[in-house]
Each structure stands twice: as structure tokens, then as C-alpha cells.
Amino acid sequence: MSGNTFRLSTPLTEEKIKKLKAGDIIYLSGTIFGARDAAHKRMVDAIRYHKKLPLDLKNKTVFYAGPSPTPPGKKSGSIGPTTSARMDNLTEPLLKAGLKAMIGKGKRSDNIKELLKKYKSVYLVSVGGISAYLSTKVKDIKIIAYSDLEAEAVHEIVIEDLPLFVAYDIYGGDIFESALLVE
Amino acid sequence: MRNIKTTTIINEAKRLLIEASFNLPCDVMEAVKSAAKKEISERAKKILELVLENAKIAKKQKLPLCQDCGLVYIDLDIGPDICIKDSSSLNSLLNQAVADTYTSNYLRKSIVSDPLYERKNTSGNTPAVIHTSFTSSPGLHIKIYLKGGGSENCSYLYMLNPSTGEDEIIELVLDVVKKYVTKCCPPVIVGIGVGGTSSEVVKLARTASFRNLEIRNPDKRYRQLEEKILKVINETGIGPQGLGGKTTALACNIEYAPCHMASLPLAVFMSCHSTRRADSKISPP
Numbered sequence: 001m002s003g004n005t006f007r008l009s010t011p012l013t014e015e016k017i018k019k020l021k022a023g024d025i026i027y028l029s030g031t032i033f034g035a036r037d038a039a040h041k042r043m044v045d046a047i048r049y050h051k052k053l054p055l056d057l058k059n060k061t062v063f064y065a066g067p068s069p070t071p072p073g074k075k076s077g078s079i080g081p082t083t084s085a086r087m088d089n090l091t092e093p094l095l096k097a098g099l100k101a102m103i104g105k106g107k108r109s110d111n112i113k114e115l116l117k118k119y120k121s122v123y124l125v126s127v128g129g130i131s132a133y134l135s136t137k138v139k140d141i142k143i144i145a146y147s148d149l150e151a152e153a154v155h156e157i158v159i160e161d162l163p164l165f166v167a168y169d170i171y172g173g174d175i176f177e178s179a180l181l182v183e
Numbered sequence: 184m185r186n187i188k189t190t191t192i193i194n195e196a197k198r199l200l201i202e203a204s205f206n207l208p209c210d211v212m213e214a215v216k217s218a219a220k221k222e223i224s225e226r227a228k229k230i231l232e233l234v235l236e237n238a239k240i241a242k243k244q245k246l247p248l249c250q251d252c253g254l255v256y257i258d259l260d261i262g263p264d265i266c267i268k269d270s271s272s273l274n275s276l277l278n279q280a281v282a283d284t285y286t287s288n289y290l291r292k293s294i295v296s297d298p299l300y301e302r303k304n305t306s307g308n309t310p311a312v313i314h315t316s317f318t319s320s321p322g323l324h325i326k327i328y329l330k331g332g333g334s335e336n337c338s339y340l341y342m343l344n345p346s347t348g349e350d351e352i353i354e355l356v357l358d359v360v361k362k363y364v365t366k367c368c369p370p371v372i373v374g375i376g377v378g379g380t381s382s383e384v385v386k387l388a389r390t391a392s393f394r395n396l397e398i399r400n401p402d403k404r405y406r407q408l409e410e411k412i413l414k415v416i417n418e419t420g421i422g423p424q425g426l427g428g429k430t431t432a433l434a435c436n437i438e439y440a441p442c443h444m445a446s447l448p449l450a451v452f453m454s455c456h457s458t459r460r461a462d463s464k465i466s467p468p
Contacts, residue, residue, distance in 0.1 A: 038302065065250065066250065066251075066291065066293075067250050067291070068246075068247050068250045068252060068289060068290060068291035069289040069290075069291065070289070071245070071246070071289040074244075074246075077246065077247070077250065077289055077291070078241070078246050078247040078248070078249060078250040078291075079250050080249060080250050080251075082251070082332070082333060083332075083333045083336065083366040083367075085366055086336075105333075105365075105366070105368065105424065106333075106365040106366035106367075106425060107365045107366065107425060125424065125426070127230055127233055127234075127424055128249075128333065128368040128424060128455070129234065129237070129248070129249045129331075129368045129455055129456055129457035130233045130234055130236070130237035131237070131246075131247065131248070131249050131250040132237050132240040132241035132244065132246040132247065132248060133233060133236055133237040133240050135246060136240065149304070150292065150304040150306065151291050151292065151293060151304070152304075165226075165426060175426060176365060176425050176426070178427075179226075179420070179421070179422060179425065179426050179427030179428075180419070180420050180421065180427065
């Protein structure tokens with residue numbers, strides 16, 4: 001059941017993603033981008049109406065996260081994944097624009113697995129509800145776009161060894177299905 | 184009759200909001216510890232250990248247990264000996280207390296104003312959902328619950344035929360768990376409401392999901408039903424975070440009430456492993 005363990009840095013390119021299988025553990029370092037419901041809606045609208053995106057999505061990793069505010073003297077507030085399935089209907093335009101990895105929590109619709117095969121992208125899960133612990137993996141965090149959305153703004157997040165599991169790989173592998181077969 | 188000033192209630196509410204945000208309740212902590220010991224899967228064990236590690240860090244560093252600092256429920260149970268001075272301003276003062284506490288403690292504000300059109304953040308995590316009720320128990324009981332959006336989205340209401348039996352109810356709850364539980368941060372606490380009305384049964388389920396895990400149902404039949412449902416949920420193997428294991432739920436709690444002879448309302452209300460609650464009783468001198 002336990003997969004391989006990888007220490008990886010961003011950008012997560014197709015070459016790196018090809019090696020990953022559902023069930024693998026990743027310790028990810030580098031820069032990722034926090035964006036959830038409201039930011040997704042705006043980015044999808046921007047793509048649809050040929051407006052400028054707040055970031056070039058090519059080879060980027062998006063973290064479905066809306067962190068708590070950073071207290072003085074700390075590098076980050078609490079941070080963790082929100083439910084990924086809410087982003088399912090807003091995912092394909094971002095994949096088309098080059099998005100390579102998504103970090104969230106929970107099962108997604110089956111359609112997402114097909115899209116990940118098509119666009120050679122990967123869905124990673126982080127453990128939900130351990131956000132004080134995960135904040136210790138954040139080296140820097142700042143809002144880079146849509147600041148009026150407050151917690152739902154787009155955040156640039158510098159991480160070191162953020163622990164993740166590969167949930168859906170580019171071959172159709174699914175950690176939630178394989179987990180059920182074990183017990 | 185004893186007078187309680189609104190300022191006393193407000194100060195206590197602020198203290199409870201902070202306690203709930205940074206401290207995992209002892210009974211939840213114990214349930215996670217005991218589940219971690221029983222897990223065979225290394226992955227499940229590790230996740231449960233991280234939940235405990237997170238609770239330590241949150242408490243020590245005064246960081247929220249979860250970045251989703253929740254929607255605030257405030258229940259006030261008012262005893263027969265209590266008179267609240269200036270009660271007309273109580274709700275607005277409680278909301279102000281929520282906004283002040285969330286701002287000064289760097290808690291995430293997650294409430295948007297209009298649900299359908301603007302969805303603009305209210306910038307104070309308000310309004311809170313405030314319920315007041317009169318009880319026979321003396322004193323003023325303040326209960327604070329912080330509810331995350333992920334688990335809130337897994338609430339379900341069924342209006343069943345009165346002929347529905349226990350087995351069908353077990354199947355319905357199991358179906359909700361199988362379909363949706365990975366979205367609400369398992370291991371969860373499954374709150375179930377049975378009876379009442381369509382609007383009341385959801386409140387019963389909410390009360391059940393926030394009930395202290397050491398308190399079991401006083402009615403033997405419902406207590407046994409809680410045990411049966413918990414057993415089948417944990418036999419699914421869905422496990423912590425849906426990544427496999429024996430601990431999909433920490434508990435199943437049921438609350439019930441009389442209902443119309445034509446009805447059998449059933450509600451499921453999930454709480455995540457980061458179930459945050461704090462309460463205290465003010466007894467005036």
C-alpha cells in the first residue's frame with residue numbers, strides 16, 4: 001500500500017509528474033499558489049473573456065487553500081487544504097492553460113481523472129485540519145492578486161518539505177480506491 | 184431572580200471563542216489517541232498522530248487548529264434564576280465580540296454577505312448563528328461551536344415514511360458517509376437527528392455532532408443504534424482523510440424528538456476531526 005517517497009521541488013513539470021503513482025508520498029519545496037472557489041471563478045472568467053490572468057499557469061501548482069492571517073512574528077498563519085471537489089467544474093480551463101498540479105483534500109468527480117490523463121497533470125492531497133502543523137512548512141506567504149477576496153485571494157506560498165500524497169496520477173490511479181482494497 | 188450583565192456574557196463568549204479556536208477538546212483528543220493505537224495501516228496511524236501534533240502546536244503557538252476558523256454557533260441556555268440586563272442589545276454585542284476576537288487573534292473570517300450574488304466577505308466572521316432557549320437548569324450556559332465549511336456541506340435531510348426501520352436508517356447514513364465523507368476531513372463525528380420536524384431535526388443532528396464524546400445516549404435502543412452505525416462506518420475502511428484505515432468516524436451520536444404521526448425526519452450532520460467547541464456556565468453570586 002505504501003508507495004515511493006519523493007523529495008521534489010517546483011516547478012512540477014511533466015517529466016517529474018510522470019514518475020508519480022497514486023499512493024506515493026511527496027515532500028514538496030518551492031513556490032505554489034493558493035487559490036480556491038472565488039479566485040477560480042475569476043480566473044476561469046479571465047480565460048473565457050481573454051483577460052489577463054494573475055499568474056502564468058504553465059507548470060504551476062495550485063493549493064486549494066485560504067490561510068488564516070499571519071500573526072506578527074510568524075511566517076504564516078494556519079494553512080491547509082479545502083475540499084477539492086468544489087473546484088471540479090472550474091478545473092479544465094486552468095489545466096488547458098498549463099496547470100500541472102493541484103493540492104486539496106477529498107475525492108473528486110471521475111471526470112477529473114480523465115482530465116489529468118489528458119493534460120498530464122496530477123492531483124495531490126494534503127491532510128486537512130492540521131493547519132497549525134502545516135504552517136511550519138511555510139517559509140513565506142503573500143497575496144498577489146484579487147486582494148478584495150480576503151481569505152480567498154490568490155496567495156504566493158513558499159514551502160519547504162510540505163508533506164503530500166499523490167491522489168490521482170496521470171495513469172488513472174486513485175488513492176481513495178486503492179485504500180479501500182487493502183483493509 | 185439574579186441579574187447578569189451583558190458585558191459578563193460578552194467577556195465569557197470571547198474567552199470561549201479563543202479556547203475553541205486553539206484547543207482541541209480533551210474528549211476528541213482522547214478519541215484520536217485511542218484510534219491511533221488501534222490503526223494497523225501506517226498511513227492512517229501517521230495521519231492521526233499528525234492530528235495530535237497539530238493540537239500541540241496550535242495550543243502552544245496560539246495558531247488556529249484549522250485554517251477554516253469556522254462559522255460561529257452560539258447557544259445560550261438561560262436558567263429560571265437568570266435575568267439578563269440590556270438583553271435587547273445581546274445579539275449585536277455577541278456579533279461584535281465575534282468580530283473583535285477574530286480580528287485580534289488572527290482568525291480567518293469566512294462569512295460572505297449575500298449568498299448568491301455578491302458573496303462579499305463581511306470582514307468580521309459575522310453574523311454568528313445565535314440560539315437562546317430557556318431551560319430548567321439554573322445559571323446561564325454558554326456554548327460555542329466553530330463549524331468548518333467542508334463538513335457543513337455534507338449535511339443531509341430526509342423526510343422518511345413512518346414505516347422506515349432501523350436497518351434502512353443505517354443504510355441511509357452509511358450511504359452519506361460513503362459518498363461524501365472524504366470531503367469533510369475524516370475521522371468525523373457523525374451527528375444524527377431523528378424525529379421532530381424538517382427544521383428541528385437538523386438542529387437535533389447538530390446538537391448530536393457537538394455532544395461530548397464521553398456522553399452516550401441515555402436510551403438503550405438509541406445507544407445501541409449509535410454503536411451499530413459507528414461499527415458499519417468504520418468497517419468501510421475509508422479511514423482518516425479517506426486514505427484507508429479503521430477510523431472513518433470517531434463517534435456516532437444520535438438525538439431524537441417526538442414527531443408527527445405522518446413523519447419520520449432524519450438528518451445527518453458531520454463534524455470533522457477538528458471539532459471545535461467550548462462551553463461554560465455562569466452562575467451569578
